[in-house]
Amino acid sequence: MDYPKIPSERWKRIIPIAFLMYTIAFLDRNNISFGLLGMEKDIGIGATYAGLAAGVFFFGYMFLQVPGALFAQKWSAKKYITISLLAWGVFSVATGLVQNLTQLLIVRFLLGFVEGGVSPATMILLTKWFPLSERSRANAYWYLCIPVASIVSAPLSGLILTFLDWRWMFIIEGLPPIILAVIWWYMIDDSPSEAKWISKEEKEYLETTLERERQEIKKSTGTLKDAIKNRNVILLLLVFCFLQIGFYGIGLWLPRLIKSIVDGSMMQISLLSAIPWICAMFGSIINSKIADKKKDYKWNIAIPILAGGICLLLSVWMGDQNPILSITFLSLSLGFIFCYGVYWTAVTSYLTDSVLSVGMGTINAVGNLGGFVGPYIVGYLISTTGNFFVGELFLIISLLISGSLAMLLKTRRNENANQMTESNAQVGS
Template sequence: MPAKRWTYVIPVAVVMYMLAFLDRSNVSVVLPYMDGDLSLSAADEGMVTGVFFLGYVFLQIPGAILAQRWSARKTVVILMTAWGVAAMACGLVQTKEQFYVARFVLGLFEGGVWPAVLILLASWFPLRERARANALWMACLPISSIIMAPLSGLMLDHTDWRWVLVLQGFPPLVWAVVWWFAVADRPSQARWISRSEAEYVENALAADEAAKPASGSGSYLDAVRQKPVLVLIGVYFFWITGFYGFTLWLPSVVKTLTHDGSSTEVGLLSAIPFTVALVVMVANAAWSDRTGKRRQAVAVPLVVAIAALLLGQVVQGGVLAMVLLCVTAGAVYAPYGPFWAIPGGVLRMEVVAVAMGLINALGNLGGYVGPYLVGWLTDATGTSVTGFGVLAGFLAVAVVLVLTGLRSVGGTAAGGGAAGTGASAVSEAGQGTGAESRTGQGS
């Protein structure tokens, strides 16, 4: 079976979201080098980081619904253009209040992109390929940090933080043109795909939907009534609180380890934990597909993250501290592939769009809570130890919810029957579609 969808859809989506992740996370790199320009306290810095996620909530569900009922391609290109302009505006602010507003607007426009792309992938990859497709696309998160953290550091050595934010907001405007011509909403609309591949995808997707139980009209209420959705919202919130509380403060920790080294050095060292995260993330997704153990693939890495975060507060500086940063980075990124394989495996398409919007919208509020908690507790206690201890507690709640709240979910989510979808993806990629496997992994 031809596999052009792996070489057209996935790489373009990866680059697109790398740029989105850069524009939301570059602020963590520039904050230590703003030299008091906006008179930001630690709590203010936490607010600058976290207010993004307040805006991020509003277009999650509308973005998912527009992608499903109108066009994922058009929805993303509009949002990409808007967030590029908002990202450039972040470099033009003159007060901390303006910085808050600019970051809020950036989050607003980026908010609909994640669920829209998940809907797009669900129109291109059947369930037996979905986990791998999701994982390959979501690899853009650590890849972005690997590439962009050193780039931001290098730019800071040659210009100021304002120009870094302005210049890094420009690429989404260019990539929106690439996205428009390279991506189609479904195989039947793509000029570059063969008829046989298009028929294979559409027939497989129809069979996937026919095998799922009816789940109502796809309204908000239908989505909320699904127990897995409620549990996944809780898991995602507590996990993302710990996730962003760690990753968005990572450059400051590395800067301390380097004894206030150059911004280029800080950027390069910051890329090391994200390189580890990329490897662990892909490996964990492959293990989850092979065994079908979705719950364990989410819970076990988070337990490791808890231990590494707590131990890291005891170890001060040195190689061991960097090792612990790498372990924590790998552990908090690892659940992405298995986690997002759950909704599409248990919910029909008319419900899954709303469900994924709800999960991402409410769960990502943790992106506000985590950074702000660390900043506020640092100001209140004079040390970041308390903040990271609280973040470890949030991750612990996520583990409990995964292990107890998803027990009653069908095999696809909980791990029993997922092997039927995930393992078959690996099997078929390795046996029947060798080219597809090589292309997909290369993405």
């Protein structure tokens, strides 16, 4: 049922602040890709440890996935994220003060640790403000923070590094979350019942609609054992893990990838690094619209990931022969593989109710380790071989594996049909 006359102040207040908050989170997560260009020399670390420093964030990131959601659900998303903003601002600034590899690894781990619960906490917050009929759009608009953060990060980091050094880059870019913590505290409410800025009509609509949905959709949480036994959980976990390897392997080494193609200044490299993220933003919007129209999420995951792997291969093949085409294919690669909005829609579509919540938590916690593996392995391969080609080949193979595994997914309808067939067979026997 549509409610065209219901005010929609929630769209103007919740989404922009949540979008800005997580844009800053990704900026502080990914700016190490630019910092590494100076850190390797000043701290005395090679490509292997540079990749480890970039990837160790994701090792810390996995610990608060489930606790963050529970804190937001049972305590307060507003309070939890406020504390997280202050904490990750401190650790981001501290990155600019490290003196050796050990300190760098500790700070990056802690940065990932305090940021880890923010994403699930935000998702819980959005479920309290946007009914199911609006939630896909709300999640999609919020998820655009990833490419936008990277688009902003490239020229901003390049500008700072043009006049200052990597230490000042981390310090300056670590201050916004501390400032935003104050804005978040005063602008965000945990639920419509606590908000004083929305109309009576909007509050009643949200409370009535959300309560009806809670009564209609009572999903069993299932157990970890149920999730592990579920075929689609395993496939989606593997798809996500290999996708994360490729996505973060490209994203965190992007400035170095660009520099291996074009020998330009720091500002030129940073501006060129923004182009792939612009492609990612448009690719995500286009793919999501197609997926919503056709409701065939399996192929809207598999085909873009496979296409992204092929484009990365073409970018490597072009190499020094044609820098323009090489950067074009690199940009298209990131544009294709940024299909996370469709991926998480598929998770809720393909998993049976009994394993949905546990399956999502398992996928997000374990799958994000791909963000640790990708940057580290690429750095290790660069150090041992002395060139970028082997590292890029590892990313290409990871993407092709991810896309191929996505092709094996079974829709929820097919899975239910298989379960019915097995049940009938047991009755017949």
